[in-house]
Amino acid sequence: MYKLLIVDDEQSVRYSFKKLFNSSNYTFNEASNADEAIASFKKERPSLVILDIEMPGRDGIQVLKELKELSPKTPVIIITAYGSGDRVIKAMKYGAYEYIEKPFDIPRLMVVIEEALKNSVSEEESAATEPFKKKLPAIKSEEVLVGESTAIKEVFKLIGRVATSDASILIVGESGTGKELVAKAIHNYSDRAAKQFIAINCAAIPENLLESELFGYEKGAFTGADKQKIGKFEEANGGTLFLDEIGDMSLSLQAKLLRILQEGTLERLGGNKTLKVDARIVAATNRNLENDIISKAFREDLYYRLKVITISLPPLRMRKEDIPLLTRHFLRRHSSGTKGETISLHPDSMKQLLDYNWPGNIRELENVIKRAVILAKGSVISPDLLFEGVERQVLQSSPERSRLSAYLNANIISNEGEVYKLAIEEFEKDLIMWALKKTGGNQVQTAKLLGISRVMLHERIDKFKLK
Structure with missing residues (x-):
C-alpha cells in the first residue's frame, strides 16, 4: 500500500x-x-x-x-x-x-x-545525501530563458536535472535558438555558479589564434608573445567553458580538446609544464556532427565524449506559441528608455509575427522587434514596420509537401516539440533498413555503404530495434 x-x-x-x-x-x-x-x-x-x-x-x-x-x-x-x-x-x-x-x-x-x-x-x-544548500545566483534579465511551450519546458526540466552534474553537455540547434543562453543557465544553476563562465566562438577565430586563446602561451612561444598569457581553459578553472560552434574546430585542436576531457590536463603553447584544469565543458553546434564524422571532419571519439548529455533546442517555427511571450520580453528590453514610454504591438502585427517562418529563430525575432521599436513613431508598432525591406519566407511547394508527408504522420505531428527529432529518426530508421536489406544484413558492408562507423551502425540498430 x-x-x-x-x-x-x-x-x-x-x-x-x-x-x-x-x-x-x-x-x-x-x-x-x-x-x-x-x-x-x-x-x-x-x-x-x-x-x-x-x-x-x-x-x-x-x-x-x-x-x-x-x-x-x-x-x-x-x-x-x-x-x-x-x-x-x-x-x-x-x-x-x-x-x-x-x-x-x-x-x-x-x-x-x-x-x-x-x-x-x-x-x-537509501543513504542520506548532502542537501542542496547553495544559494542560486541572481540572473540578469538578458540571460532569462523565456517560453511556455511544451518543447521549451522540456528543455527547462533537462537544464535543472543536469545542472548539478559535471558531465560534458552538447547543445544542438539551429543558429539563433538560444544555445549560449542555455549554457549560461546550466552554469548559473550549477554548483560552479560562483566561478567563471567563459564563452568562446570556435568559428569566429582563426585556427592558430584559437589554439593560443584556448590553451594560453608562455613568453617567447611565438613572435609577439612578449609575456605569459593564460588560456580560456585556465580562466574557466572551477567554472564552465562554453565552446560555441564546436563543429568548426580543426581536427588538430579536436585532438587536444579530447586529451583535456580524458585527462583534465593541458600544456600552454611553448611550455612543457603539465597543468591540471577543472572546467566543465558545454559545447554547442548548429551542424550535424554525425554527418561531419562520416566526412572525417569531426572526431568520433570526441563526439561521444562531448555528448554525455545532449540538449536539443527546437527552432522558433516549432514553438510559435512562445512568440507572443518572447515579443513582450523583447519589447520591454528594447523600449525602456528609448522614448520614455511603453511600446506595444498592433494586433495585426502579432499576426504577422505568428505567420512568419523565422529562419533566424529567436535572434531574428529580437532584431525585428528592436528595429521596429527604433522606427516606431508612436507607442504602437504597426504591421508595416516589422518586415520592411526583409525578404519573407515562401511557403513550400506541393512536391516538397508530398516528400515530407512520408515522414510526417499523424502520430509524429501530434508530439508537439518533438516533430523535428521524430521525423529525422523515422527517415534514419528507413535508410538503415534499406541499407541492411541491400547488403543482405551484412553489417560491415552496411556501414561501408552508408559511410558510417560500425559503432554508429550498431548504436542505430539497437536504438531502432532492428535486430
Whole structure:
C-alpha cells in the first residue's frame, strides 16, 4: 500500500486527488500549507508527495528543499497553474521527480505517479545525501530563458536535472535558438555558479589564434608573445567553458580538446609544464556532427565524449506559441528608455509575427522587434514596420509537401516539440533498413555503404530495434 501526501492550499484540488486515488492501494494525507506539509511528512513518511508551488507563506520550492533534506529519495511531483522557466529549472535542480501544470492531463498524471512510485526507494534503503544548500545566483534579465511551450519546458526540466552534474553537455540547434543562453543557465544553476563562465566562438577565430586563446602561451612561444598569457581553459578553472560552434574546430585542436576531457590536463603553447584544469565543458553546434564524422571532419571519439548529455533546442517555427511571450520580453528590453514610454504591438502585427517562418529563430525575432521599436513613431508598432525591406519566407511547394508527408504522420505531428527529432529518426530508421536489406544484413558492408562507423551502425540498430 502506498502513502500519498497532497499539498495544496485549494481544498477542491485536494478533494479531486482524494477521489482519484480512492482505492485500497493508497492511503491519503493532505496539507494546505508548508508547515502542515512538513509536519505530516515527518509523521507519516509518505511514499510520494504531490506539491503545489503557489501557497501562502513558504512556497512549494522551499518545501521541496526541506522535504529532500528529510528524505532525498522520496519522489515529489510539483504541480502549478503557471510555470516560469526559473521555477521549472529550480524544481528539477532541487530534486522534483516531475513538474506538471494545471489543468491536469489525468491519464498522463497517473502514468507519472505510477512511474514515480515504482522507482521510489524507501528512506531506510537509501543513504542520506548532502542537501542542496547553495544559494542560486541572481540572473540578469538578458540571460532569462523565456517560453511556455511544451518543447521549451522540456528543455527547462533537462537544464535543472543536469545542472548539478559535471558531465560534458552538447547543445544542438539551429543558429539563433538560444544555445549560449542555455549554457549560461546550466552554469548559473550549477554548483560552479560562483566561478567563471567563459564563452568562446570556435568559428569566429582563426585556427592558430584559437589554439593560443584556448590553451594560453608562455613568453617567447611565438613572435609577439612578449609575456605569459593564460588560456580560456585556465580562466574557466572551477567554472564552465562554453565552446560555441564546436563543429568548426580543426581536427588538430579536436585532438587536444579530447586529451583535456580524458585527462583534465593541458600544456600552454611553448611550455612543457603539465597543468591540471577543472572546467566543465558545454559545447554547442548548429551542424550535424554525425554527418561531419562520416566526412572525417569531426572526431568520433570526441563526439561521444562531448555528448554525455545532449540538449536539443527546437527552432522558433516549432514553438510559435512562445512568440507572443518572447515579443513582450523583447519589447520591454528594447523600449525602456528609448522614448520614455511603453511600446506595444498592433494586433495585426502579432499576426504577422505568428505567420512568419523565422529562419533566424529567436535572434531574428529580437532584431525585428528592436528595429521596429527604433522606427516606431508612436507607442504602437504597426504591421508595416516589422518586415520592411526583409525578404519573407515562401511557403513550400506541393512536391516538397508530398516528400515530407512520408515522414510526417499523424502520430509524429501530434508530439508537439518533438516533430523535428521524430521525423529525422523515422527517415534514419528507413535508410538503415534499406541499407541492411541491400547488403543482405551484412553489417560491415552496411556501414561501408552508408559511410558510417560500425559503432554508429550498431548504436542505430539497437536504438531502432532492428535486430
